[in-house]
Amino acid sequence: MTPPPTTSFPSALVIGAGQAGGPLAGALAKAGWQVTLIEREYVGGTCVNEGCTPTKAMIASGQAAHMARSSQALGVSAGQVNVDLGQIVDRVQGIVRDFRQGSEAGIKKAGVNLIYGQARFSGVREVEITADGGKQTLSADYVFINAGARPRWPELPGLDDVGAMTSKDILLLRELPTHLLILGGGYISLEFAQLYARLGSRVTVIEQAGRLIEREDPDVMAALQEVLEGEGVSFVLGAEALGIEKVGSEIKLRAKQHGQEQTLSGSHLLVATGRVPNTDHLNVGATGAALDQYGFIVVDDHLLAAEQVYALGDIKGGPAFTHISYDDYRIVRDALLHGQQRKVNERLVPYTLFTDPQLGRVGLDRQQAQKLGRSTRVYTLPMSSVARAIETDATAGLMRAVVDDASDQLLGATVLGMEGGEVMSALQLAMMGQLTATTLRNAVLAHPTLSESINNLFVSGPEVLTGRA
Known part of the structure; x- marks a missing residue:
């Protein structure tokens, strides 16, 4: 075991260098804490190495191929389209390496002790690290678990x-x-x-x-x-x-x-x-923390799993998004360094499916609004009625907003359409700013943008939902 800290600042062990663990380790180190970050494979977590970054970079290649093949609808002939998957993979993995190396450099610059190895709890806030055939044991005042999740492998014959x-x-x-x-x-x-x-x-x-x-x-x-x-x-x-x-x-x-x-x-x-949490090799129970029936670490509204033990990101269950993991980091950082208490259930949870058209979602959709038990209005506008979509030959999909009938406040938005995630984000900002549907209907928005379609969304006659379905 390491000796107790000799400074007035606490010590910390961070397990996993994902989108919560890496930034948190850096923030604590800059604040004077003695921080050790343990990473099993790569800095950056799922997002950088096998999630958001590589998949969206590959999707850009797919979009380019699709545009070339379908450009004749716009009066442009691109000819034979050839795809070199090896070249695509080389480009994508180059981006991944750049992001990963940048994250690692930032962590080290912040003064974090970065160790590559497999962590396993051997006691309360005590971790045994296995790396290159050797083992060492470290302990700290605080432990933060950001070890993520992995693809689920079903039991299926063959x-x-x-x-x-x-x-x-x-x-x-x-x-x-x-x-x-x-x-x-x-x-x-x-x-x-x-x-x-x-x-x-x-x-x-x-x-x-x-x-x-x-x-x-x-x-x-x-x-x-x-x-x-x-x-x-x-x-x-x-x-x-x-x-x-x-x-x-x-x-x-x-x-x-x-x-x-x-x-x-x-x-x-x-x-x-689906995906499963990486708790099976951690021996989380040694910390006093509990796992749910699916193996995720149980946390309270402030991400506390046991005394001075926190779980952040996908390993705690709930929405498995990079931006949620990063906000977990901010919640813990602000609580420990700035005395600001915020709960995970106080935040909106937006997400985007990066198909084409994109599906952007935040808050309630229609089927959830039906179960509310109070009067709501549901506005729906087909993308075929959106000028920008018509002009760019991207009319598939629809926009939808759920509005509380009594307050005229937005309760949620769904946008399946061209840049649906961006339009959804505009509606999310309106929700955060407590703008009403009437205000959005009358807002002066630049023409002809996709966001301008928000005006027309609230002009359309709403469906009124009352009671439970």
């Missing part, structure tokens, strides 16, 4: 024997699949489905639920499914996977749909059936 890929593995694939099978129809699945269809693969998505992403409004997901099907993505919904085998060069996936068995064949298989 899955381990067919060379199936996770969302991490497929980012390094240098040959374009002839036919990509995707097991799971969630957010990650849909982004990869459209990406590889645009790059030139045949794509089939197999989803156990009867429709895509049941937490979203049905008409929103139906509209997105129609777009993806128009680009060549096939969907097998309400299908339970039974087993997988490799026959020659083909992967065979057996599934039962509506009581009937069928076999789907593909050249590659992506498993996108």
Whole structure:
């Protein structure tokens, strides 16, 4: 064990250099704390290494290919489109390395002691680190756990024997699949489905639920499914996977749909059936913290898991977004360094699905508003009525806002459309500023921008919801 700190500043162990752990370690070190950051693999966490950064960089390549192929609708002929997946991967991984190295340099510059190795709790605020065959034990006054999550690997006969890929593995694939099978129809699945269809693969998505992403409004997901099907993505919904085998060069996936068995064949298989927390090797119970039934660390509204032990980011459950992980860091930083107490349940939780069109969401959608038990108005505007969308030939999707009938305040927004995440963010700012629907309807917004469509959204006749569905 390390000796107790000799300064008046506390000591800290931060486990995981993700979008909460890295910034928190740096902030505490700059404030004078003695900070050790333990990272198992790469600085930057899921976002930089296998999530937001590489996937959105690859999606840009898919968008370029799609624009080239579809430009004739705008009177432009681009000719034959050729895709070099190896070159795409090289570009993407170059961006990842730059981001990762920049984050690591910032952490070290802040005065953080960065150790690469696998951490495991050996006592209350005491950690054993295994690295390069050796072990050391460290303890501190405070512990912060930001060890993240990883792709879920389902128990399915034959899955381990067919060379199936996770969302991490497929980012390094240098040959374009002839036919990509995707097991799971969630957010990650849909982004990869459209990406590889645009790059030139045949794509089939197999989803156990009867429709895509049941937490979203049905008409929103139906509209997105129609777009993806128009680009060549096939969907097998309400299908339970039974087993997988490799026959020659083909992967065979057996599934039962509506009581009937069928076999789907593909050249590659992506498993996108959710994520699980990285708590199985941490021995979190030694700290006094508890795990829920899914293995996530249980925290209070201030992210405290046990006495002077905090959990941040995906490992604590809840919304698994980079911006939420980063806000977890801010909540803990402000509480410990600035005496400002803020609760996790006081924040809005926006997110964007980076398909094309994008799906931006914040607050309540229509199906959630139906369960409120009080009168609300739901405004819906098709993107085909948005001038900017018409001018750019991007009319798929819709805009939606839920408004409290009594106060005229926005309760939520859904934007499926061109730059849907950006338009949603504008509506989120309106929610944060407590602007009313009437104020937004009458605001003078620049023409012809996408944000100007907010005026027209609130001009349309609303659907009035009362009571519970």
